[in-house]
C-alpha cells in the first residue's frame with residue numbers, strides 16, 4: 018500500500034512504514050489523540066451482578082444458532098472485575114484516551130426510572146482509575162445493549178425509546194459529567210438497523226428488511242435528545258456521535274449497478290450522517306421513495322433536534338463496500354453470519370480478490386479510509402466538526418507461540434497503514450485522533466469468541482491477558498512521540 022504523502026515528514030519505505038514505529042510517530046500531527054475503544058457488553062461479563070438486568074443481547078445470545086461458536090458474553094473478558102488490570106495495560110501502552118461504553122442495563126436496569134447505584138459505582142471507579150492513569154475517558158452511551166423491557170415495547174421501532182434514552186443520558190451526565198472528556202451518544206446506528214432490525218443477524222433478530230427504516234429515525238432522535246440532555250447538565254466534555262462509513266463502489270457497469278450502489282450508500286451511510294450534519298435526510302431517487310417513506314414523512318421539529326451542533330464527529334472505518342447487481346448466491350454477510358433476507362435483494366456485496374482480507378473476510382483497504390474522509394469533506398463541507406476515527410481495527414487468527422508470545426504482524430501492518438492515512442488526513446477534514454478497535458480480544462457479537470481484534474490476547478478460560486506484538490509496536494510508537 019502506498020503511504021500517504023506528507024511533505025514535511027521524512028520519506029519512509031513501505032517496510033519502514035509498518036515496522037519502524039518511531040518513523041511513523043514522527044508523522045503524527047501535533048496533539049493527535051491515540052486511543053483504544055471497547056464496548057460494555059463485549060468485555061464486561063458479570064451480566065447478573067451489581068443489579069444489572071438483561072438487555073436485548075442477553076436474550077438474543079441465549080437463542081439457538083444465533084452465535085456462530087455457541088458462546089455467550091456472560092463472562093466475556095471479565096472486565097467488570099479486572100478493570101484495574103485493563104487500565105494498567107492502557108497506561109503501559111501509553112494511550113491518551115479510552116473509549117468505552119456505559120451499559121444502559123447496568124445503570125438503569127429496566128430502561129426507565131431511577132439509576133442503579135451499584136452500576137453507577139462501577140463506572141465511577143473506572144473513570145477515576147482512568148483519570149489517575151492520565152487517560153482521558155470517552156464514554157459511549159449506547160453500544161447496542163437496549164434494556165430488555167424497552168425491547169419488549171418495540172425497542173427502536175418505538176419512538177418512546179428515544180425519550181427513554183435521553184433520560185438515561187441525563188443520569189449519566191449527572192453522574193459523570195464532571196469527568197468524562199468526550200461523549201459519544203450512539204455507536205453505529207447503521208449496524209443496529211441493518212443487522213438488528215433488517216437482516217436479523219444481531220439482536221433483536223428482527224427481519225423487517227426495508228420496514229426497519231423507522232429505527233433509523235428513532236435512534237437519531239434519541240441521539241439529538243441525548244445531546245440536549247448532556248448539554249442541559251453542562252457536562253464538561255465534548256459531545257459527538259459515532260457513525261460507521263463505508264465508501265461504496267459499483268462493481269460492474271450499467272445503470273442498475275449504479276442505482277444499487279447508490280441505494281446501499283443511502284442505507285449504510287447517508288441516512289445516518291446527513292440528518293446529523295445537514296439537518297435533513299438525503300434526497301431519495303423517485304423510484305425509491307416508497308421504501309424511504311418513513312424518512313420522508315418526518316417532522317421538521319425532529320430534524321432540528323437531530324441536527325444539534327456537535328463538538329466532534331466520530332467516524333468508524335473498517336472497509337469499503339463493492340456492490341454488484343443480482344441476488345447473492347450465498348447469504349453470508351461480511352461478518353460471516355447467514356442472513357436469509359439477503360436473498361430477497363436484487364444486489365449483493367462483491368469480494369475484493371485483489372486485496373488482502375482479515376479473518377472476517379473484510380478487505381484491508383487503508384486507501385479507502387482516505388476516500389471515506391474525502392466523502393465527508395465533499396458531502397458535509399462547512400458543516401463538519403473535528404473528526405475522530407472512533408473505531409478501526411482488524412480480526413486475524415493469532416497463533417500463540419511456544420514461548421507464549423503472539424506475533425500478529427498482519428494486525429501491526431494494518432494499524433500502521435491506517436494510522437498513516439489518518440495522520441495525513443484529507444483536505445477539508447480536521448482529523449484529531451484514532452481509536453483502535455480494540456484493546457482486548459473480546460466477545461465479537463454474533464461471531465462470539467471466534468474473531469480476535471485485540472492488541473492484547475485474552476485466554477477465555479484463564480482470562481490471562483498477553484500483549485501481542487501489535488501492542489508492543491504501538492507502545493514503541495507512542496513512546497517515540499515528542
Ligand code: BGC
Pocket residue numbers: 056059204205208261333408454461462
Ligand atoms: C462495532 C464493534 C465491533 C466491531 C468489529 C463495530 O462495528 O462498533 O462493536 O466489535 O465493529 O466488528
